[in-house]
Structures are given as C-alpha cells and as structure tokens.
Amino acid sequence: MASDPSLRPTDVRMKGFARRWTVEQCFHWIDSTTQVLEAELAGLQAAAGRVLAADVISQIDVPHFSRAMMDGFAVIGNDTAGASTYNPLRLNVLGQSLPGDPYPGTVTPGTTIRIMTGAPMPQGADAVLPVEQTVIEDGSILVQGEVAPEKHVGVPGEDIQSKTRVLARQRRLRAQDLGVLSSIGVSQIPIVKKPRVRLVITGNELLPPGSTPQNHQITDANSPMLSALIERDGGEVLHPGIIPDDPDRLLSALETDADVVIVSGGSSVGQEDHAPRLLAEHGTLEIHGVAMRPSSPSGMGTLGNRLVFLLPGNPVSCLCAYDFFAGRAIRTMAGLSPDWPHQQVELPLARKLVSTVGRTDYARVSIEGDEVEPISISGASVLSSTTRADGFVIIPEDLEGYARDSMVAVYLYE
Amino acid sequence: MASDPSLRPTDVRMKGFARRWTVEQCFHWIDSTTQVLEAELAGLQAAAGRVLAADVISQIDVPHFSRAMMDGFAVIGNDTAGASTYNPLRLNVLGQSLPGDPYPGTVTPGTTIRIMTGAPMPQGADAVLPVEQTVIEDGSILVQGEVAPEKHVGVPGEDIQSKTRVLARQRRLRAQDLGVLSSIGVSQIPIVKKPRVRLVITGNELLPPGSTPQNHQITDANSPMLSALIERDGGEVLHPGIIPDDPDRLLSALETDADVVIVSGGSSVGQEDHAPRLLAEHGTLEIHGVAMRPSSPSGMGTLGNRLVFLLPGNPVSCLCAYDFFAGRAIRTMAGLSPDWPHQQVELPLARKLVSTVGRTDYARVSIEGDEVEPISISGASVLSSTTRADGFVIIPEDLEGYARDSMVAVYLYE
Numbered sequence: 001m002a003s004d005p006s007l008r009p010t011d012v013r014m015k016g017f018a019r020r021w022t023v024e025q026c027f028h029w030i031d032s033t034t035q036v037l038e039a040e041l042a043g044l045q046a047a048a049g050r051v052l053a054a055d056v057i058s059q060i061d062v063p064h065f066s067r068a069m070m071d072g073f074a075v076i077g078n079d080t081a082g083a084s085t086y087n088p089l090r091l092n093v094l095g096q097s098l099p100g101d102p103y104p105g106t107v108t109p110g111t112t113i114r115i116m117t118g119a120p121m122p123q124g125a126d127a128v129l130p131v132e133q134t135v136i137e138d139g140s141i142l143v144q145g146e147v148a149p150e151k152h153v154g155v156p157g158e159d160i161q162s163k164t165r166v167l168a169r170q171r172r173l174r175a176q177d178l179g180v181l182s183s184i185g186v187s188q189i190p191i192v193k194k195p196r197v198r199l200v201i202t203g204n205e206l207l208p209p210g211s212t213p214q215n216h217q218i219t220d221a222n223s224p225m226l227s228a229l230i231e232r233d234g235g236e237v238l239h240p241g242i243i244p245d246d247p248d249r250l251l252s253a254l255e256t257d258a259d260v261v262i263v264s265g266g267s268s269v270g271q272e273d274h275a276p277r278l279l280a281e282h283g284t285l286e287i288h289g290v291a292m293r294p295s296s297p298s299g300m301g302t303l304g305n306r307l308v309f310l311l312p313g314n315p316v317s318c319l320c321a322y323d324f325f326a327g328r329a330i331r332t333m334a335g336l337s338p339d340w341p342h343q344q345v346e347l348p349l350a351r352k353l354v355s356t357v358g359r360t361d362y363a364r365v366s367i368e369g370d371e372v373e374p375i376s377i378s379g380a381s382v383l384s385s386t387t388r389a390d391g392f393v394i395i396p397e398d399l400e401g402y403a404r405d406s407m408v409a410v411y412l413y414e
Numbered sequence: 415m416a417s418d419p420s421l422r423p424t425d426v427r428m429k430g431f432a433r434r435w436t437v438e439q440c441f442h443w444i445d446s447t448t449q450v451l452e453a454e455l456a457g458l459q460a461a462a463g464r465v466l467a468a469d470v471i472s473q474i475d476v477p478h479f480s481r482a483m484m485d486g487f488a489v490i491g492n493d494t495a496g497a498s499t500y501n502p503l504r505l506n507v508l509g510q511s512l513p514g515d516p517y518p519g520t521v522t523p524g525t526t527i528r529i530m531t532g533a534p535m536p537q538g539a540d541a542v543l544p545v546e547q548t549v550i551e552d553g554s555i556l557v558q559g560e561v562a563p564e565k566h567v568g569v570p571g572e573d574i575q576s577k578t579r580v581l582a583r584q585r586r587l588r589a590q591d592l593g594v595l596s597s598i599g600v601s602q603i604p605i606v607k608k609p610r611v612r613l614v615i616t617g618n619e620l621l622p623p624g625s626t627p628q629n630h631q632i633t634d635a636n637s638p639m640l641s642a643l644i645e646r647d648g649g650e651v652l653h654p655g656i657i658p659d660d661p662d663r664l665l666s667a668l669e670t671d672a673d674v675v676i677v678s679g680g681s682s683v684g685q686e687d688h689a690p691r692l693l694a695e696h697g698t699l700e701i702h703g704v705a706m707r708p709s710s711p712s713g714m715g716t717l718g719n720r721l722v723f724l725l726p727g728n729p730v731s732c733l734c735a736y737d738f739f740a741g742r743a744i745r746t747m748a749g750l751s752p753d754w755p756h757q758q759v760e761l762p763l764a765r766k767l768v769s770t771v772g773r774t775d776y777a778r779v780s781i782e783g784d785e786v787e788p789i790s791i792s793g794a795s796v797l798s799s800t801t802r803a804d805g806f807v808i809i810p811e812d813l814e815g816y817a818r819d820s821m822v823a824v825y826l827y828e
Contacts, residue, residue, distance in 0.1 A: 016546065044623055048642035049828075062798075064627050069795065071684050098686060100619025102630045116684055118619065118727065120630045132430065159796035167801060174828045175646065176800040179639035179729050183632070183797065187624025205514025205532065209458055210601025213478050216516045216534045218597070225593035228462035232589065270485055270530055272512060313532065315593050343757055381483065382573035383597065384476075386590040387581065414588045 017269060017289030020296065022397055023360040026325055029286055029300065033307065034332040037259065039190040044178045050191040051234070051335030056167045058184040061157035066121040068097070070152045073134060073141060074107055074115040074125035077149035088135065088142035097122055112141065121153055128152035160184060170335060192335035194236040197326075198258035199223055202250060202265040202275070203313055206242045221315045221383055222264040226322060232341065233327050234334030235260070247274045251282065254303055259333060261306050262326050265313030268297035275310050279303060291397060292360040294381070295321035315383040320362045342391065342411035347372045353402045355395040364389035365410060372410055389413065431683060431703030434710065436811055437774040440739055443700055443714065447721065448746040451673065453604040458592045465648070465749030467604040470581045475571035476597050480535040482511070484566045487548060487555060488521055488529040488539035491563035502549065502556035511536055526555065535567055542566035574598060584749060606749035608650040611740075612672035613637055615656045616664060616679040616689070617727055622656060635729045635797055636678040640736060646755065647741050648748030649674070661688045665696065668717055673747060675720050676740050679727030682711035689724050693717060705811060706774040708795065709735035729797040734776045756805065756825035761786045767816045769809040778803035779824060786824055803827065 039053030068074065074097065083089040096114040097103040103113045107124035115121070115128060126149040133145035160166055166184060167177055173191070181189060206220045213219050220242055227237045243253045245266060254261055254275075266273045269289075276299050279285045283303030288310070290298050294317040299310035309326040311318045323340070332338045350371035355361040364375040367390045374393075375385050391412040395401055402408055453467030482488065488511065497503040510528040511517040517527045521538035529535070529542060540563040547559035574580055580598060581591055587605070595603060620634045627633050634656055641651045657667045659680060668675055668689075680687045683703075690713050693699040697717030702724070704712050708731040713724035723740040725732045737754070746752045764785035769775040778789040781804045788807075789799050805826040809815055816822055 044638040045641060048645065060627060062627070062796075063632060065630060071682075098619075099617055100631055116686060117682075118632075154795075159798050166798070172828060174801070175639045175642035176729070176733055176797060176827070178642055179635035179733075180797050180801050182623040182638045183627070183635040183729070185624060185626035185633060203513060205512075209596040210599060212599035213474060213476070213597070216479060217514055218477060218532075219599060221593035221597040224458040224596045225589045227459060228589035228592055231462065268485075268531075272530060315590070315597070319590055319593075381568075382476075383590060383594050384573050384580070387588070387594050413590070414586060 017296070020289045020291040021287045022291050023324060024397070026287055026290055026300065027328065030325060030329050031332070031338065033302070034329045036335045037193040037195060037333045040193045041188045042191050043188060044182055044186075047173050047178060047181075047189055047191055048175060049234075050173055052167055052169050052171045052173060053190040053192050053335070054169050055165050056181065056184075056186065056189065058160045058162055058164055058166050060160075060184055061162045062160040062183050063154055063158065064156055066156060067154045068115040068117055068119050068121060068128045068152065069154050070128050070130050071117050072115060072128045072130045072132075072152070073112040074103075074122050075112045075127055075129045075143070075147065076107060076109060076125060077127035077147055077151065079109055079112075080127075080129060080143050080146045083143040083146055085144045088144050090140050090142055092140050126150060126153065172336065192333075194234060195260055195330050195333040196238055196258040197230045197235040197260045197262060197330060198253075198256045199226055199230075199237060199239045200250070200253045200261060200263045201239075201242045202245055202263060203242065204245045206265075208242060222311075222313070222318050225315065225319060226262060226264065229319075229322055229327060230262075230330060233330045234336055235330045245272050245274065247278060250274050251278050254278065254282075254308065256306070258306060260326065260330060261303065261308045262322070263308065263310050264318050265311075267299055267310035267312050273297075275299070279308055279310070283308065291358055292320075292324070292362065293355075294362065295324065298325060300325060314381055316381055316386060319383075319386060324362070340411050342413065344409050344411055346407050346409055348405050348407055349374075349402055350404070352404045353393060353395060353408070355399060355401040357400055358397055360397045361395040361401075363393045363395060364391075365393050366390045367410065372408055386413065431710070434703045434705040435701045436705050437738060438811070440701055440704055440714065441742065444739060444743050445746070445752065447716070448743045450749045451607040451609060451747045454607045455602045456605050457602060458596055458600075461587050461592060461595075461603055461605055462589060463648075464587055464605040466581055466583050466585045466587060467606050467749070468583050469579050470595065470598075470600065470603065472574045472576055472578055472580050472598040474574075474598055475576045476574040477568055477572065478570055480570060481568045482529040482531055482533050482535060482542045482566065483568050484542050484544050485531050486529060486542045486544045486566070487526040488517075488536050489526045489541055489543045489557070489561065490521060490523055490539060491541035491561055491565065493523055493526075494541075494543060494557050494560045497557040497560055499558045502558050504554050504556055506554050540564060540567065586750065606747075608648060609674055609744050609747040610672040611644045611649040611651055611674045611676060611744060612667075612670045613640055613644075613651060613653045614664070614667045614675060614677045615653075616659055616677060617656065618659045620656045620679075636725075636727070636732050639729065639733060640676060640678065643733075643736055643741060644676075644744060647744045648750055649744045659686050659688065661692060664688050665692050668692065668696075668722065670720070672720060674740065674744060675717065675722045676725060676736070677722065678725050678732050681713055681724035681726050687711075689713070693722055693724070697722065704735075705772055706734075706738070706776065707769075708776065709738065712739060714739060728795055730795055730800060733797075733800060738776070754825050756827065758823050758825055760821050760823055762819045762821055763788075763816055764818070766818045767807060767809060767822070769813060769815040771814055772811055774811045775809040775815075777807045777809060778805075779807050780804045781824065786822055800827065
C-alpha cells in the first residue's frame with residue numbers, strides 16, 4: 001500500500017478543514033459579489049412572477065375617454081334638477097351608447113340617450129342617471145331623481161394618468177400588473193433575465209435520476225431537487241448530466257457560459273474532492289468549510305465571471321447549502337429578495353433544540369398541533385427527513401439552542 | 415325610437431337582479447359540484463408543485479447496502495477496544511472503498527481499509543473509525559480511540575424502507591420530494607391533471623392585450639390577468655381570443671372540451687349580457703347575482719360537464735370574482751386547497767372599514783408601517799387600485815365592517 005499516494009502521512013487534507021467560515025461571512029461574500037442581471041424584453045404572458053427591470057411610465061390616459069360607470073341614461077345633470085317620484089320629468093331618448101359603439105350625436109337639454117356601463121359618454125351629457133331612477137316609456141323616460149353633473153361618469157385618466165409611473169422597477173409582477181400593462185398598450189416589457197444555472201452533479205456512484213439503484217450505485221436525488229429549487233428562485237437550469245469523479249471532466253463541465261455553476265458532491269477535503277482544488281487553481285476558492293450543520297463541507301468562489309457553489313453530495317446537506325448560499329445568489333441575480341423565500345410561522349417549541357455556539361444549525365421540524373417538534377437527530381442525514389418535516393428552524397451561531405416553549409420562526413417547506 | 419325593442423317598458427331585466435346569492439351559497443355550490451381531476455403520469459422535472467394522485471410505496475431500501483457515514487477506516491469495532499492516544503493499536507490497511515468503487519475483499523481482525531463517506535462497507539467490518547482518531551503510517555494506521563460496532567455505519571433502509579409509503583396522495587410535491595422519488599427509482603409519477611380552462615373574453619369595445627387603446631375601444635386587461643391567476647392555481651389556459659357580443663359566437667365559444675369556462679364581460683342583466691341567458695337556455699345558470707362588492711354581477715352554472723363562471727368585465731370585479739369563485743373551483747380540480755392561496759398577515763386597521771350586513775366586501779388595502787390602510791373608495795373600480803394595494807381584507811356578510819384598530823387578516827397579493 002506504500003505506493004498509494006493517498007495514504008501518505010502528509011495527506012493532512014483528509015483530516016478536515018483548517019478553518020471554517022461563518023454563515024454571516026458567506027452571506028457577506030455572496031451579497032458583495034452578486035448583482036441583479038441585465039434586462040430582456042418579454043411578452044405579457046411570460047412575465048408573471050418576473051421582476052421589472054425598469055420603471056413603466058404610461059404614455060396614455062386610462063380610460064382615454066369619458067365613460068359611463070353605471071347602466072342608465074346619459075343626461076345633462078341640470079336637466080334633472082327637482083325631479084322626484086312625485087315630480088317626474090320627461091326626457092326624450094335619442095338613441096344609445098354601447099361599449100365600443102358610441103352614440104354619434106349630441107345630447108341637448110330635454111334629451112338623453114340610453115348608456116351601458118363602460119360606454120363612451122356622448123357629447124353634451126355630463127352625468128349618468130341610474131336606470132333605477134327612471135320609468136321607461138315609449139321613446140322617452142320619466143326622471144324620478146336628481147343626478148349632479150359628473151355623477152357616475154369616469155373621466156379620462158381616472159385609472160391611470162398619462163406620463164405617470166405605473167409600476168416601479170424591481171417589482172415582481174402580479175397578475176393584475178399584467179392587466180394594467182395591457183391596458184396602457186404595453187405588450188413587451190423589460191424584465192430581469194433569468195440566471196442561467198449549470199448543474200454539475202458528480203460521483204462515480206451515481207445513476208441518472210429515477211434509475212433503479214443497483215450493485216453499489218445509488219440514484220442521483222440532487223438534480224431533480226436542485227432543478228426545482230433553482231426554478232423556484234427564478235433561475236433557468238442547465239444540466240449536463242452526471243460527471244464522473246475525474247478532474248479533467250469536472251473542469252470542462254465548469255467551463256460554461258452560465259451565470260452560476262452548482263457542483264453537487266466532492267465538495268470536501270478528501271482525495272476524490274476535486275472541485276475545491278480545481279476552483280482554487282483555475283479561479284478563486286473564496287470560502288471552503290462553513291461553521292454550520294449540516295453542510296459544513298460547502299464552498300464557493302468564482303471561475304471567470306461565474307459564481308461557483310460547491311455543495312455536499314449528501315442530499316440533506318445539498319438542500320441546506322443550496323437554500324443558504326446558492327439560492328441566495330440566484331434570487332439576487334433574478335432581482336428577487338435574497339432572503340429565504342419560505343413562508344414563516346412563529347410557534348413554541350415542544351422540546352429544546354440544542355446547538356453549539358459558533359455554529360449555525362438548520363434543524364428540520366414538524367408542526368404537531370400548535371407546537372414545533374424537532375425531527376429526531378438520528379435520521380438527520382437522510383433526505384426523507386425533509387419530506388417528513390414541515391419546515392426548518394435556523395439556530396444562529398451565537399446561540400446554544402432554544403429552550404422548550406421558546407417561540408421560534410419555522411420556515412415552511414414548499 | 416319606439417322600434418327599439420330594448421326600450422320596451424317590460425325590459426325589467428335592466429333594473430338589476432331579482433335576488434342575490436350569498437358568497438357562502440356560492441362556495442357551497444362550487445364545493446358540491448367540483449372534484450379533483452383524474453391522474454396523468456409525469457416525469458420528475460414536470461412534477462414540482464403538482465399534486466400526487468396516488469400514494470407512493472417504495473419498492474426498495476434506501477440505501478440498499480451498508481455504507482460509511484464518515485471519512486475514515488472500516489474496522490471491526492472490537493479491534494479498537496482499549497485504543498487511546500496512550501495505547502495506540504496498529505491495523506494493516508488492505509485497500510480502500512470509494513463511493514461506486516467498493517473494496518472487493520474482507521476485513522479480518524487486525525486489518526482495515528480506508529473508506530470514504532457514502533462508500534459501501536466491506537465484508538467483515540462493522541464500524542467506521544473517523545480519520546481524526548488515527549495516525550496514518552506506511553501501509554498501516556495507529557488507532558487512537560475506540561469505536562463501537564455499528565458506529566458511523568448507515569444500514570440498508572436507514573433512509574427509506576422497502577414497502578413503506580414514502581409520500582401520500584394529495585401532497586403538493588416539494589423539491590426534496592422529487593429527490594426522494596428519484597432515489598427510490600421512480601421516474602414517472604401519477605399526478606393530478608391540470609384543469610383546462612377556456613377563457614372567453616367578450617366585448618365589442620375590446621382590443622387585444624397590449625394594443626394601444628384608440629377611438630372608443632379599450633384594451634383587454636383581463637386575459638393576461640386571468641391567465642396568470644389560472645396558472646397560479648394549477649390550471650392550463652386555453653384562450654380563443656376576444657369574442658364579440660354576439661350570442662351565436664359566444665355560444666360556440668362556450669362549446670369546448672375544457673373543464674372550466676370563464677366568461678369575462680357581459681355577465682350582468684343588460685341587453686348585451688348574453689352569457690347568463692345562453693347558460694340558462696343551453697345548460698344551467700345556478701347562481702346569478704351575488705351579494706358582494708365588487709363583483710355582484712357574477713354568475714355560475716354548467717354547460718355539458720363543464721363548469722362555467724360568468725365574471726364581470728370590469729377588471730377589479732373580474733379579479734375579485736375570479737379569486738372568490740373560479741379560482742376556488744380550479745384549485746379544487748387541481749387537487750390543491752380550495753382556500754385563498756395568498757399569504758396572510760394579521761395587522762390592526764389604521765381607520766375603520768365600512769360594509770353592510772348581508773354583503774361580503776373585498777376591500778383593497780395597503781400596509782403602512784404596521785397598520786392596514788384601506789385604499790380610498792373613489793378609485794375602487796380601477797385596476798390600478800390593485801397594483802397600489804398590498805392585498806385585500808374580506809368583510810364577511812354578517813359584519814357592518816371593522817372598527818379602527820381591529821386586527822384583520824390581510825391576504826397579500828402576489
């Protein structure tokens with residue numbers, strides 16, 4: 001065995017990290033290195049949930065004409081002065097105005113036209129008399145109530161005024177925003193590009209997703225999981241398949257035109273952990289080894305103008321490290337908040353949750369009744385713990401944990 | 415004008431609804447009429463966020479072999495008994511086991527092999543001695559600590575046991591669920607079909623989405639908005655474009671193989687409101703006119719085996735009626751919770767919010783500091799009010815409103 005270079009007494013790298021960075025230091029590096037991507041133009045149908053890259057200023061008034069806000073009769077308001085059930089006043093009906101089919105003439109004193117909600121107001125009229133205040137006769141109506149000028153009339157610009165800002169950059173577009181954009185005649189809008197994320201899944205032991213595990217090979221769980229997480233965070237997944245534990249193959253997989261590279265597996269300090277060394281040699285390995293549990297063998301750096309995240313191959317560690325680090329960068333690039341995208345609830349702990357000062361913990365929990373129940377630590381390294389869990393609690397590095405009955409924030413999965 | 419039949423004195427339909435249904439009655443009808451759609455098979459990449467249509471039972475153990483849980487040496491635990499820094503014991507190193515590349519021989523007393531996290535345990539060994547407790551020499555190691563049998567060894571089925579239920583039907587699939595499914599060799603899973611939703615946008619005054627409004631035409635805001643809402647709720651949008659206010663054209667648009675038809679516009683009781691009459695004549699008009707604000711001219715019924723929702727053309731009313739009614743049906747069919755999908759926060763009202771007993775109100779609000787500020791009622795009918803708002807408060811029909819400082823649930827937009 002003396003010929004096996006991996007067993008040299010000097011192979012101290014197997015003995016773990018010389019130092020560990022804090023999660024805060026990782027956040028600081030990510031935030032100082034990552035910026036929102038440039039804009040691209042998209043149609044309305046593609047823009048839901050995307051982030052506006054520029055303010056949108058309306059070039060028109062909405063509506064751009066006066067319109068009825070009720071079904072009824074377009075009148076000169078002063079014509080109705082004094083009208084009541086006991087003193088009905090007669091107006092001659094000249095015609096009608098429908099949405100998209102306006103009345104071409106003019107309403108003069110003593111006349112009216114029938115008008116539908118949304119229809120253009122005719123020349124001459126300044127108010128809409130609701131149909132409930134009329135008796136309809138043959139070619140005329142009896143007015144049974146007063147209506148003041150401007151009543152039930154929508155004026156130009158009532159919804160949106162020309163030259164005003166309708167939506168501000170950095171806004172994540174809602175369904176109704178798309179409606180507003182449509183209504184001002186905008187069909188193409190500048191949105192922040194999707195970060196392109198290359199997945200590099202390493203491991204000689206891995207079979208493609210969904211394969212039946214056999215012999216001493218296991219099935220890649222990380223690429224379907226990471227793909228869904230990247231899409232949740234606004235990224236576009238580029239997946240070259242599983243890369244063997246071979247430095248040359250790995251290096252060529254890292255050489256991509258993506259914005260972010262995520263390497264899953266081989267992220268620690270063992271002899272088969274090529275990615276950290278390759279990153280240090282061909283780019284920068286800014287951080288390697290993080291004071292957290294799980295996911296301590298995580299790393300990050302740059303290669304060319306790409307951010308590279310080294311995530312542990314264990315699926316739980318991979319999930320955790322993605323959500324702490326890679327997801328933060330991808331969300332920032334996509335123009336979203338860098339913070340956790342999970343919904344949060346505040347609930348009391350059913351039992352204490354132990355950690356260690358100097359280390360950040362990611363503890364999976366379930367919610368039982370109105371209490372937070374930690375998932376037993378024995379199954380902590382298995383992915384099924386994250387399907388049994390309802391979410392997770394983060395124990396920051398300056399705490400030894402949380403006492404029973406402490407109120408904690410649970411980040412809900414999904 | 416006597417020849418205009420729409421002005422006959424008997425045209426009482428213009429005068430509003432004979433009765434109004436409550437929102438609760440609408441919910442009851444929707445819930446009793448709507449059921450989860452059948453299943454379809456999907457690949458892992460398409461299944462994120464979709465709903466499982468059947469329980470998933472694993473056919474295998476995960477892992478399916480014993481594996482190391484740490485980097486170190488695979489040993490017979492009893493071989494380390496009594497070892498310490500002061501009493502190091504020597505073991506001969508026979509070889510190594512890497513993930514996907516197991517050691518083919520057997521570990522016998524006095525021997526060991528080097529092993530990496532995740533690698534198969536060799537025959538004979540029953541524990542992993544962490545590398546930190548060793549001194550590595552040339553072809554052998556000095557053991558400086560004890561390790562009990564089974565320590566740091568992952569046993570078959572530790573993550574998932576064969577024949578157990580991994581995920582239950584009706585679950586909305588999370589990113590990590592896809593990882594678990596992949597790891598048990600599942601590549602195709604039964605998920606609830608997407609409800610197919612035909613959008614029927616009516617109105618002679620409407621121009622296609624994103625067009626510049628001109629003359630007396632306005633631009634359709636509802637189809638981009640509704641499309642995004644339908645997709646949010648798990649539906650698939652089928653959009654035939656804008657349909658003119660013509661009964662024949664409208665009827666043929668309703669004759670579709672979709673699961674749900676949403677008609678936007680022409681939902682009230684005016685002469686141009688063809689949809690309710692067509693539905694009553696050719697299918698069932700179960701509900702028409704709802705005691706709510708906005709959106710009271712909403713309706714619902716069936717045509718063939720399709721649910722049909724009649725939504726007002728005003729974009730705010732359309733949004734509100736979609737979220738109350740059509741969205742509820744679509745979410746149910748997609749296997750999701752029928753309830754509002756919005757995140758909620760509880761906050762005090764900055765001023766009173768007035769409603770009327772017997773009517774459900776949908777009040778747009780903004781959140782100013784830690785208080786809920788109602789959006790002024792004057793702009794209530796314009797869509798931009800829903801882009802200025804952060805969300806909405808529902809005032810149920812049995813309340814006259816909420817007093818200032820009341821805690822209210824705000825449903826957050828987006």
